[in-house]
Amino acid sequence: MLCIKPGEHGSTYGGNPLACRVAMAALEVLEEEHLAENSEKLGNFLREELKKIPSNLIKLVRGKGLLNAIVITKEYSAWDVCLRLRDNGLLAKPTHGDIIRLAPPLTITKPQIEECLEIITKTMTSFQQ
Numbered sequence: 001m002l003c004i005k006p007g008e009h010g011s012t013y014g015g016n017p018l019a020c021r022v023a024m025a026a027l028e029v030l031e032e033e034h035l036a037e038n039s040e041k042l043g044n045f046l047r048e049e050l051k052k053i054p055s056n057l058i059k060l061v062r063g064k065g066l067l068n069a070i071v072i073t074k075e076y077s078a079w080d081v082c083l084r085l086r087d088n089g090l091l092a093k094p095t096h097g098d099i100i101r102l103a104p105p106l107t108i109t110k111p112q113i114e115e116c117l118e119i120i121t122k123t124m125t126s127f128q129q
Contacts, residue, residue: 035106039065042113049117055124070100090119
């Protein structure tokens with residue numbers, strides 16, 4: 001049977017003790033600071049508030065946790081909306097021409113989400129004028 005024996009195969013990062021310890025520490029932070037739970041709670045809040053924005057520009061809001069998307073009508077491009085979001089103080093990623101990706105850090109707070117919502121609302125309603 002063909003089998004790799006000790007010393008026959010190597011990898012720059014494979015099994016590196018320091019890299020493994022860093023990964024373990026990162027997982028500990030995720031667990032201790034309840035970042036997954038925070039992501040779910042704040043993501044639900046974000047999506048519910050986005051759905052309340054009065055705008056003919058927003059076609060659909062979707063996502064899971066803090067990874068979210070706003071699908072806009074074909075009247076404008078996501079690029080144009082993202083440029084105006086940037087001008088108003090919020091960075092977002094346009095994708096597929098009509099999708100705006102929102103991917104804040106897991107450590108974001110509710111007041112920061114509320115600030116983002118204010119900017120998004122201001123931006124979306126500005127396209128209706």
